[in-house]
Amino acid sequence: MEDETKNLSTPIALVLSSLGYSYVLATYMTKGLTRVLFLLPTFYLLTIFPWYFTSSLLRGVLSFFITWITSFKLLPFCFNKGPLTACKNYLDFVAIAIFPLKIQENTHPHLTLSLSFKTLSSIMARYELVTLFNKPYLATSLQDFWGRRWNRLSSNILRQTIYEPTQNVLVGNFVGVGKARILAMITTLVISGIMHELMFYYISCGTRPTWEVTWFFVLQGISMVFEGALKYLARVKGWTPVHPTVFNVLTLAFVSFTFSWFLVLPVWRSGRNECGFRPKILPFRE
Incomplete structure (x- = not known):
C-alpha cells in the first residue's frame, strides 16, 4: 500500500505542478498560439497520467476528466476564453480544471489558504457543481x-x-x-x-x-x-x-x-x- 501511494504521488505532483506552470506562465504570455506552444508539456503530461493507475475503470474516468476535459478547458484558456478565465488564484484554477465545477457568480476570492474549517467552508461555497445529466x-x-x-x-x-x-x-x-x-x-x-x-x-x-x-x-x-x-x-x-x-x-x-x-x-x-x-x-x- 505504501509503495502504491508513493507511485501515485508522482503523477499527482506532475499534474498539480503542470497546472501551476500553466496558470503562472500562460498568464504572462500573449494569448493565442504562443500560449498553446508553451502549454504543450502540460498537454503531454495529461495524456500519460491515466497510465499510472492499474484499474481500467480508473483509467477510463481519469482519461475523461484529466486527459480530455482538462485539456479542452486549457485550450480556450490560451485565448482568454472558457471557464478557467474566471479563476483568480491557483486553487481555483486546479479545482475548475480538474473537477466538474464552476465558480459561482457574486462571490469574492478568498485571501488565505489556511486549513481552518471556516476557511474551507468559504472556499467550497465559491464552487458550484456542474450538472452532468439532465434527465x-x-x-x-x-x-x-x-x-x-x-x-x-x-x-x-x-x-x-x-x-x-x-x-x-x-x-x-x-x-x-x-x-x-x-x-x-x-x-x-x-x-x-x-x-x-x-x-x-x-x-x-x-x-x-x-x-x-x-x-x-x-x-x-x-x-x-x-x-x-x-x-x-x-x-x-x-x-x-x-x-x-x-x-x-x-x-x-x-x-x-x-x-x-x-x-x-x-x-x-x-x-x-x-x-x-x-x-x-x-x-x-x-
Whole structure:
C-alpha cells in the first residue's frame, strides 16, 4: 500500500505542478498560439497520467476528466476564453480544471489558504457543481439528448472548443449559416468520437482502436441531420404532429441499440483490468 501511494504521488505532483506552470506562465504570455506552444508539456503530461493507475475503470474516468476535459478547458484558456478565465488564484484554477465545477457568480476570492474549517467552508461555497445529466430518459430527439441532456460537461466544452469556432470560421468564409451549423455539428461529433476512442484506448490497455466508437458518433451526427430534415419536411407539408412519447421511445431505442453495438461490444471484447505496465506511451498492441 505504501509503495502504491508513493507511485501515485508522482503523477499527482506532475499534474498539480503542470497546472501551476500553466496558470503562472500562460498568464504572462500573449494569448493565442504562443500560449498553446508553451502549454504543450502540460498537454503531454495529461495524456500519460491515466497510465499510472492499474484499474481500467480508473483509467477510463481519469482519461475523461484529466486527459480530455482538462485539456479542452486549457485550450480556450490560451485565448482568454472558457471557464478557467474566471479563476483568480491557483486553487481555483486546479479545482475548475480538474473537477466538474464552476465558480459561482457574486462571490469574492478568498485571501488565505489556511486549513481552518471556516476557511474551507468559504472556499467550497465559491464552487458550484456542474450538472452532468439532465434527465436524458426524457429526450424527445437526438439533438435534445446529445445537446441538452446527456453529459452536459463534455457538451459545453465541445461547444466552446469545437462547435462555435468551426461554425464561425465556416460562416466567415461565405458558407451559409445552415450548412455551417451542420458541418460544425458533424465535426464536433467526430472529435467527440476520437476522444472517446482515446478513452477506450486507456481502458483496453493500449489495444489497437477499431474505430467503432468514432463511427458511433458519426452515425449520431448523420442521424441528427436526417432528423432535422424530417422535422423541417413535416412542418412544410403540414403533417399531423406525432405525440412526444413516440419520439421519446424512438430516440431512446436508437441510442440504446447503437450504444450497445458500437461502444459496449468493443469494451467487452478488449477491456482488461490489469495492463501490467507502468506509465509510458506504448505502440499499439494487438
